[in-house]
Amino acid sequence: MSISVDTFFLAPDAQGTLQAQIQQMVAEGILSGRFRKGEKLPSSRSLARHLGISRITVTLAYTELLANDYLTSKGRSGYYVSDTAPIPPSFTPAPRGADGVDWGAALVRHFSGGDTPRKPTEWQSYRYPFIYGQTDPALFDHSNWRLCATRALGQKDFTALTTDYYDGDDPLLVEFIARHSLPRRGIVARPEEILITLGAQNALWLAAQLLLTRNRRAAIEDPCYYAQRDILVQTGCAISPVRVDGDGLPSDRLPDDTDVIFTTPSHQAPTTATMPLDRRRALLARARALNALIVEDDYEFEMAFLRAPSPALKSLDEDGRVIYVGSFSKSLFPGLRLGYMVGSEPFIREARALRASVLRHPPGHVQRTAAYFLSLGHYDAQIRRMAQVLQQRRKVMETAIAEHGLTVAGRGAFGGSAFWMQAAQDRDTDALARDLRAEGVLIEPGAPFFHAAHRPQNFYRLAYSSIPATRIPEGIARIARHL
Structure with missing residues (x-):
């Protein structure tokens, strides 16, 4: 691996000769661990041109480092970090002085310190x-995913790979969701009512940002998905935890001033309870009476292998008050970070605009790869x-x-x-x-x-x-x- 010439620069207030400064730059790079054994340094010609100095100055600096075993020379190939170069210290460098900024006063909102635990990466x-x-x-179809990724990177899909959709999405993926995924949940939706998100959590965040303020109240299940609670806390809204039972969220316990209800009716997180059909209808009726909206997180419906899954709450919705959130993270892999949100067109329009202001859209080649994997039958x-x-x-x-x-x-x-x-x-x-x-x-x-x-x-x-x-x-x- 070659060390980029752009990592070298002359500090205007540096002390010593130019030759000494170059020697110090290389030595500090090696001692700090930034330059590793066997890595090739820039040629004397390119480094001299980059720094605007004489080539002989760079050559003399390299020669001195060669004599001190920091560098080794390989014929006409150039200079490399020596295998016998000093070993970088294993201690942690001393911290720099305290910031001159009072971050406690400068930060107007805090997002750390929530309930979401860190799972072991190993x-x-x-x-x-x-x-x-x-x-x-052992369960992931890596071979076919790789083939779909290769296809998505091909010349035929150059537009999907490189286009800035701004606030749009890959039409192939949206079409598959509309024609295949949603009908399996009893949901009928037009492309204008579907938004691709960076996983279900991104969808839940978008919904919370659009629907909640400090003057509104959200009802959540207790217990519930901890990241969902963190998202709501960040909005500053009033939060009413409603204790679930063996059938999930009981609608008769919802506060009368509830504005938005967050629920996981298919597989309650974490108790795994499935909300019966009559309770789903009761929840919709209660939301209608409260003039409240419902955010339905259907995160694991694909895992219904004992019996056919119950229809989604969204499929029973006649008022357009249910916002449906789905995800491919549980059925494919969490690192994919790909999900979708379904709602009435005015809501999706605003969600699309908010998403665009934060991250534009999920990467085009990821969307196209997933679209191929889904449409070619590998997903099923x-x-x-x-x-x-x-x-x-x-x-x-x-x-x-x-x-x-x-x-x-x-x-x-x-x-x-x-x-x-x-x-x-x-x-x-x-x-x-x-x-x-x-x-x-x-x-x-x-x-x-x-x-x-x-x-x-x-x-x-x-x-x-x-x-x-x-x-x-x-x-x-x-x-x-x-x-």
Whole structure:
């Protein structure tokens, strides 16, 4: 690898000769670790031209560094960082002086410090990862995804690859969602009513920004998806947590001044409860009476492998008050960051404008790759394969849980990819998770899902999407030994 000539510059207030300054620049680059062993330095001619100095000055500096073992010369190939160059220090450089800016006063809004926990990035190194929302490499159709990506990068799709859509989306992807994905949920929508987003979380953020202010109230499920609560807190709106039961969100507990209702009716996050049809109709009627809007997060409907999924809340909506959020992150892979939002045209128009002001649009080549993967049937094939594997893992998990006497607080009647678990009342599952890590077991503590005012510590989530069936019994046994 070659070191770019642009990394070199002469400081106007530097001390010493030009030759000494060049020697210092190279030595500091090596000692700081920026220049690594074996990397090629710019030629004396190019560096001299870049700095506007004599070539002989650069040559003399390189020669001195060569004598001091910082550099080595390879014939006519040029100068390289020597294999025997001083090793960069392993200590952390001393911090610079304090900023002259009072950031406490300068920052008018804060987005850090929310409830959303950081999941371990090295989860694959654990033997028993009951971790939710990660991709199992054994289930992903990498070969066909690569072929679709190659096709999307071809000359035929040059426009889709390079065009700045501004506030638009790839028409092929939008068409597939309108003609294939949404009808499976009972939803009929025109392209003007569909917006591609950077995953479901981006869609939820857009909805919150457009619908909520400090003078409005949002009703959320309790427990709920913690990132959803963080998004709402950032808007400054009033938040009313509504405790869910075995059928999800009870509409009769919604406050009378509710403006927007956020719900996960297909697979309640995290309890996995599925809202029955009569309760969905009751929720729509209650929203109509309140003149409230509903944001439906249908994040895992593809994982309904036990029975056909219930119709989406949006499919029952006759008033246009439901905003539907879907995602490909759970069924393909989370790093894709691709989802979509469906709503009435006036809402989508404003959401499109807001998205454009923040990020324009999701990358064109990612949208086109996904469009090919979906339209060529690879997506449906992967969903079928995942359903078979997840159903097998679920059976193994149910057997192991029963054998060890663990308590299931919620299991999705239609499928899903996780169990919502409950430990003894006095058991802190955050401490449990720390203890289990030492034994190669990952679980997800349940406290962050609950509203802070009444946050039980004895719930936890066990997912089976990322752990082979053969390892599930031993993993459950290890959990049981700590309960």
